[in-house]
Amino acid sequence: MMLDLLGGFGEKGRTSLAVSSGNDRILLDVGIKVGALGAEYYPALNGSIADIDALFVSHAHEDHVGALSWLLSRGYAGPIFMTAETRNEAPATLAGYADPEDFRQFPFPEDRIELFEPGDTLESGNFSIRTGRSGHVVGGVWFAVDDGESRVAYSADVVPDSNVFVMDTIPHCDLLVLDASYGADPVPGAARAQAISDWIAKHPQGCLLPTPLSGRSLELIAALPGPFAIHAGMRSSLEAQIGATAALLPGVSEFLRRRLQEAADWTDADPLPSMPLLADDGMGEAGPSSRLLPRASETGLPVLLTGHLPSGSPGDLLHKAGRADWVRMPTHPTLSGNIDIWERAGRPVALGHSCAVELLGGLKIHIPSLRTQYRTGQRITVPEARRR
Template sequence: MKIRIHGGVGEKGRTCIGVEHGSTRLLLDVGVDTSAPRGPGYYPAISPEELAATEAIIVTHAHEDHVGALGWCLANGFSGRVLMTAEAASETDATLLAYATAEERALAQTAKIETIEAGKPFRLGRIAIETGRSGHVVGGVWCHLTADGRRLGYCGDVVPASPVFAMDRMPPSDLFLLDASYGEDRVPAWERGLAVTRWLEAHPGGAVLPTPLSGRSVELIALIDSPIAIHPSMQASLAQQIAAGSWLAPGIADELSRKLAGALLWREGETLPKAALLCHDGMGLAGPSAAALAQAQAERKPVLLTGHVPKGSPGDAMLAAGKAQWLRFPTHPTLPENAALAAANGAPVVLAHSCDAATARALARTIPGLNPAPKPGDIIEI
């Protein structure tokens, strides 16, 4: 089995892992890098010839750094199968609206999505594929590929101990790709959550919290006990995620439904509410957060950033100017969690995705077998 790095290893964003065995070629995720200008660095490092030879794309979930380049792949030679869960498929168009060109989005809309189910194995050529719930978002999965006795484990984005989403145990691998989005962060999730709730308690007049539509928005709703507000465009998606009970931790759905039903609605142009306003997407790059952040500056409203802040985004500019604060909310593994995942998996070779090379080198001091050297363009054989 041959692994080709097209993005997301040795760098943050545009996650895209090529897998080859015999005549079968597939891609695991096709993301974009929102910190890069629209151009070669924004999309996966893969040629039209390679895309034309690719049989299938498997998308682990519908965040931009994993699915944002789907239409671009179709525009540049890919004509194969597209596989993802039904839940991820329902979120993909909203992501592409924010992060793809109109042409790319239109092409993706014409693609026939083949739905996969977490826990139900399938095959592509001679490659047997297992998936399981990732704990990151509704519809998010990890992937485990086997061919002629060689095994590849790809986390995608995972949360081993989410209070909201369930994660299934991954099988052993010969090569294991970890979600290293948080690098060396060792702060446990409960401590991060407590910091967010205390910050909100210190800002009772309300605040703006940009957040991805899927995943973190639901987890923030679970965390926050003070009044919550959302943009009307988020209602249907949030309700759909909460209704997907098989993806959730036991007993959480009723609490989430109650909080969503009581959420205030805010629309662009209205005075910002005296509540924690969750608005998507991309730290002001797209969606209602673009208007909400601009209005927060005008009204001098507090802003809390809780995830990755793309370089050059409005959120990044506000943070640099002291007009926003940042507290990481846990939606990826900490270093101790990644070390435990790698130990349980038993793979002799480990790669870190969704982090730069310097971070990977730092992780290699704690995680045995982690190779920090691979980068886009490299090939690894197992």
């Protein structure tokens, strides 16, 4: 089995991985890299598109599906596998992050989507592709690809210790591609959630919480200490996510439903509320938060950023200017979570995706089989990775 590292290795963004065995070749995710320009915005897919038999998408965040229109513009004509939740959310992601001309000519291909449920085992050629709930977003999955001789498990984005979502155990494998977004960050999610709750309590006059529409929004709602408002355009999506009870921990759906029912709806025409306001997206690149961040800066409304901030993004610039605070709400594995994933998978050879180079070394101290030398654009075989 051979892997082409097409994006997200030694960098954060444009997550994409091709897996080949014999004449079979599949693509796992096809993301974009926020803040990059030109070719670096897209996966490093420089070879033939025609030899890709199928595309499997883990979830609808921009760094995993944002290059779909670009892939279609380059001639990809095969099937596209994703869950129903990913299908429902992907068009909005493409509208915000795809090249406008690509998106106009190659909008979301509804008729080519092949749906599956988390937990299903899929087939493509000689590949068997097992799936499981990721703990990251409703409908999000990991993939474990088996060609009869070797198994590669690709975590995509996972959260093993979420306060909201369920993550299924990744099986034993020969090579594990870990979500290394946080490197060796040891602070657990519960401690970060408490820090966010404490920060909000110190700003009773109101504040802005930019957040991705899916995933982190529910984590934040669970952590909010009192009344809050949401941008009105988020409500239907949040209701659908909360209604997907199979993706949520026991009892969480009813708790979040009550919290959302109590939340105030806010629109762009309204005055800023005197309570926490959730608005998508988390970086200020698109959606209501792209309009609200400048407004907050002008009016002095406190801003709390809680996720990844690509260099040069509106959220990053506001934070660097001292006009926004930042407390990470973990929506990726912290150190203990990745160690547990690796141990449960049989302590295999591992790669880390979505992680800056300087953070991988710290993670390797705790996961000795982690191979830190691989970068986007490289090709490796599973036996080669095992030997090194």
